[in-house]
Amino acid sequence: MSPDQLQSAARPATGAAAAGAVACAEAPYLELLARDASPEAYERPVLLARAEGESVDRVAALEHAKFLALRVRAELEGRRRREAELSALFETAHDLAGLRDVDAVLRAIVQRARSLLATDIAYLSLNDPERGDTYMLVTEGSVSARFQQLRLGMGEGLGGLVAQTARPYVTDDYFQDARFQHTDTIDVAVRDEGLFAIVGVPLTLGPQVIGVLFAADRRARVFEREQIALLGSFAALAAAAIDTTNLLTGTQAALAGLERANEVIQDRSAVIERASEVHDRLAELVLRGGGVHDVAAAVAEVLDGAVEFTETGGTPAEALEASRAEGHAVRHGPDWIAAVAAGEEVFGALVLHGHPDLDPVDQRTLERAAMVTSLLLLARRSAAEAERRVRGELLDDLLDARDRDPRLLRERAARLDADLDATHAVLATRLDAASADADEEAAARRRLWSAASHLATTRHGLAGTRDGGTVLLLPLGPGDTATELARRTARELGTAVRQPVTVGASAPVTGLAARPDQVAAAYAEGRRCLDALQLLGRSGEGAAAEDFGFLGLLLAGDRDIGGFVDRTIGPLVAYDARRGTDLLRTLDAYFAAGMSPARTKEVLHVHVNTVAQRLERVGRLLGEDWQTPSRVLEIQLALRLHGLSGPGRR
Structure with missing residues (x-):
């Protein structure tokens, strides 16, 4: 076998041996990783x-395994740290989502930042x-009260640099760092x-x-990028x-607003x-002809107080003038006063009692009611003046134009609620004494004319002015006399x-529509009676011609002799006619005999007791005072006129 073949055959064995050696080297480090051992423990297998x-291979394998294990450990440590950071951020976000107390949330943020950055x-x-400037809101881990209460000017210290640049800044040694502005307050x-x-x-x-x-740390330290990023997240x-707090505060303030x-x-x-209700009620009052007191009652009900209309004399002058000048209601003690005026003329005031703190709208309601009251008074005065003028014109026509159509006179009188077919008396009136001041006298005459017109209106009569005084044509009621x-x-x-007024009345007159000429004659009689009262020193009184006895004959325009005789000895005339007695002749003989009963019996050829009985009967018919001097004079004159009136009158 060639050397190359031997080398190739040996490689697998060598690779297998190496793999076994590596696996054998990694085993202790896997155990260390599983136990989360400290970095120092990883040196022990090599040592x-x-x-x-x-x-050498074994040691090299252990060194390589240690290197890998430490890398894995560092990676796991980083992941755990990131998990903790993310958990803290999630918890903070959760706190923020359920924000109830911003101070508690900020304290939690500072605490977690300190904990995670260690x-x-x-x-x-x-x-x-x-x-x-800036101030410390939350501190965690601080032991210095001065530091906790520190306030920094804008741009001062490390915080000033961060605020100016809007970027994070780190210093490893605060006192040696010259990148930011140091101040004694901050440094201390x-x-x-x-x-x-x-x-x-x-x-x-x-x-x-x-x-x-x-x-911050109390020792030198280098902050890593991850830590700075984490602090930025917090x-x-x-x-x-x-x-969020600002928004909530603003929202709450807006909601409260x-x-x-x-x-x-x-x-x-x-x-x-x-106010609308008052306006409607006042309009209704005006339309249905309500009066001043109706207006006061309506306003009192709406304002829930007592309201009354007072004349100028019954209202505090200063408050009344202030209200008129300002055009508004003014407060006077616990009351409010609204002048009832038209221009410069003041009629009185509406006074609201018991409302010292009046709402502005209610104040305007009172002022509106005062204005309506003034309009009512003006309207009534205008209507009254028109009616007085019409009544005066009709009376003038009765006094001056004696050939008026009776039908037209009746119609005109009916429109004024007067009946010319009723029994009337004509009254001439005059003030007791003239004033030295022409203006005062004119004002007094105006008051007399106004009062007479009011009296004529309420009594279904007529009133006018004539000869410096006032003339009244008033009906006589049942059982009423001119006197x-x-x-x-x-x-x-x-x-x-408010001063004496003298009144002279005519005898009763009837059928004025058919015979309007009676009015002028009756007025002349009333004038003569008025003059007689003033000549007799009876100014300020009222009387008719019948009150003056035989002087009434001089005052009467038509010389009512029959009326005088009837009023004076009419009961005797009627008694003689009814009983066939001789009281009139006995009375005439009594006066002729010097009011001596003894001489009277000789004139009449009767017994003195008969004279006494007849005189007693006269007393019962004429009154117990028939022998007083004034009555004696009137009775004697009536007997003389009765005797001169002829057989038909006897």
Whole structure:
């Protein structure tokens, strides 16, 4: 066999031997890998083989197996580390997904960064835009209170360099590194903490750096790329946590704002609904002819308070003027006052009691009600003035135009709710005393005219102005007399104008539509009666011509002699006619005899007791005061007129 053939035949044996040797060399290292032994343990098989004098091939095989085993061990160690890092990142992401407390999440991030990088300390700083610096938010492993409370100016220290460049930076020896700006404050705090090697990565939101995540050791150390990348991943999660928190905070603030806005909207809606309700109710009141007090009641119900309309004299002057000048309701103590005015003219005010804190919309509601009240008062005044003018025109026609068509007069009176066919009295009125001030006198006359017009409207009569005074044509009620009407009118007008008013009334007149000329005559009689009252010093009173006895004959325009006789001795005339007695002749003889019963019996040729009995009967018919001087004068005049009236009157 040739040498080449021998060599070829020997190679398989040699290869098999080598393979066996390798397999034998790998066995102890597989066991070490299985036990996760320390790197030092991998030297023992080689040392043992050399000590036992193993062959060179055996030792070389063990060296090669050791090299491979250490590579496998390093790979496994790296994978375990990456698994731990990924697990930590997943846990952090899970915490972030269920974010409840951002501070807890950030603390967990810093703790995990410190643990995985195996550093002495880890910490996180955030920028403070309001103060223009950065501050320590979370520290883990720190023992220095000064370091934990450290605030850094923008651009200072390693963190300033990271923030400026938005890139990670590592220093193996902080105090010897000149790449960043050292300050005494930072250096003292770092020295107090005992730090040497520091790595910092930026927390970014888009292009903006919001903080820095640090890991540091108290000894010299070189940070590997994988560790820097891991710290960057934690920084990204921290930035996401902060961003999420900001979003949640903003969302919560927005939701809170929306809730507040919704509450305000609901409140405004309720207030606007109340205002709309008030508007509708006020419009309804105006359309159906409601009054001032109806408006106050409607507003009181809506505003849930007491509202009243007060005249100018019953409202605080300063508050009323302020409300009129500003055009708004003003607060006066616990009340609100809204002036009821038209231009410069003030009618009064709407006063809301018991609402010191009034909502602005409710305030406008009160102001709107005051405006509606002023419109109502203006409308009513305009209507009243128009009605007064129409009533005055009709009365003027009755006084001046005596040939008017009765039918037209009745129709005009009916439209004013007056009946010219009823019994009336004409009343002439005048203020008691003229004022020295012409303006005051004119104002008083206007008040008298206004009060008389109101009285005529409420009594279904007519009113007008004439001869510096006011004329009234008022109906007489059942059982009413001209005297009672005159006195009542004087009292009511005097109260209305707040000064005495004198009233003279005519005798009752009827059928005015058919005989309108009676009105002028009755007015002349009322004027004479008015003049007589003032001449007699009875200003401020009311009376009719019948109240003046025989003077009434002088005052009466038609000289109503029969009426005077009937009022004075009518009961005696009727008694004599009914009983056939002679009371009138006895009374006439009694006066002729100087009111002496003894001389009277001689004139009549009767017994004195008969005279006494007849005089007693006269007293019962004419009243107990028939022998008073004033009554005696009237009775004597009536007897004389009765005697002159002829046999038909006797």
